[in-house]
Amino acid sequence: MPTTADDNTTLYLTEQGARLSCRENRFAVTKGTETLCELPIESLRRVVICGNIQVTTQAMRALMQRGVDTAFLSTRGQLYGRLESPDGGSPELRRAQYRAAQDPAVRLAVSREIVRAKLHNQRVLLARRQGRSADIQRACAALAGLEERAAQCGSLDSLRGIEGSGAGHFFRGFAAALKFPMGFRKRQRRPPPDPVNATLSLGYTLLHKDLIAAIQIVGLDPAVGFFHDRRPGHPALASDLTEEFRAPIADSLALDLINHSELRESDFELLSGEGCRFKQEGLKRFLRAYAERLHSPITHPCTGERTTYLRCLGLAARSLAHVLTGQRPRYQPFLMH
Structure with a gap:
């Protein structure tokens, strides 16, 4: 099962072969025909994806639109990169x-x-x-x-x-x-x-x-x-x-x-x-x-x-x-x- 912080604001995805999608204002994590978890879009602040996990275009767009800090790591913990929306700062x-x-x-x-x-x-x-x-x-x-x-x-x-x-x-x-x-x-x-x-x-x-x-x-x-x-x-x-x-x-x-x-x-x-x-x-x-x-x-x-x-x-x-x-x-x- 995916791992979340106690307040459900951080989602850690480690299940290899899983898929993160977005539908009806909810993020869903599935593997094959099984739904592993669902979370309201507005609840997430951070997502950490470890290894071979698919993310749909709709989910990536929702993550960027809401400024959810999303990081992609290898199964060894190496940071590949982060998903960011245009910012520019002050x-x-x-x-x-x-x-x-x-x-x-x-x-x-x-x-x-x-x-x-x-x-x-x-x-x-x-x-x-x-x-x-x-x-x-x-x-x-x-x-x-x-x-x-x-x-x-x-x-x-x-x-x-x-x-x-x-x-x-x-x-x-x-x-x-x-x-x-x-x-x-x-x-x-x-x-x-x-x-x-x-x-x-x-x-x-x-x-x-x-x-x-x-x-x-x-x-x-x-x-x-x-x-x-x-x-x-x-x-x-x-x-x-x-x-x-x-x-x-x-x-x-x-x-x-x-x-x-x-x-x-x-x-x-x-x-x-x-x-x-x-x-x-x-x-x-x-x-x-x-x-x-x-x-x-x-x-x-x-x-x-x-x-x-x-x-x-x-x-x-x-x-x-x-x-x-x-x-x-x-x-x-x-x-x-």
Whole structure:
């Protein structure tokens, strides 16, 4: 069966050979002569399509007309692309974004906040799970030192070196925090060689996709970032904002699912030349957990308001937009407590 978030606003399609169509103001998911589910058109906000699933022209038109964020992924979790309606964003905001992206001082200031937040959130996530682990304690100490260096860093190249060093320390601590490592030794992504890396990769892909949508809703251009270099076809700004949310959303979810045995080695398969990927039931379980994580209520660490992780993605994009238009002096990232 297709997987939906608890509020039915997000539809995850994983049933290979299924078909998404639109009829009488309802989306229908069918396979052969069987109807797997039906949803009112107005209820959907996001659709994630994994693998060999057909989408009719009528359904694509309805998705675009209603601005439903629709992403196409491989069965390994690789993002193929997204279905978009013509947007263009705010001309004034985008002009401010393009000017800022050409200003070395602005790029460095925004990037410092992004990297500092990433290191901080990685440290907080590990500290919550350290117990008596000397490896996690060492990783936390190293990340704290790098966080201080990032706040004072004077160049993008140096900042990227700090961020890369932090990733090494974090994943050594992450490995120590796993109750069931399932072959995980270090972060590897193309292709992921083990279940833990496969879980992380899919979590990062979904997070990145959701941040592209949040950025576009605010009116910014996802392709023009500050920390990540621009290259054709790469949404650099989405990659920028993904950094601070990796630990609170994707990394913590992976740890929780694996350590509580909600994902097991039997939920994955190793394919020659393709690495490790989810089996059907494991994929459904992960997608359901990811949707629940996005919609779970939290207290925003900066504003103190009750919100959700999904809304925090939009708040991050809006915070950056306020900086670019001069309404706020500096970018305020998401910092875990």
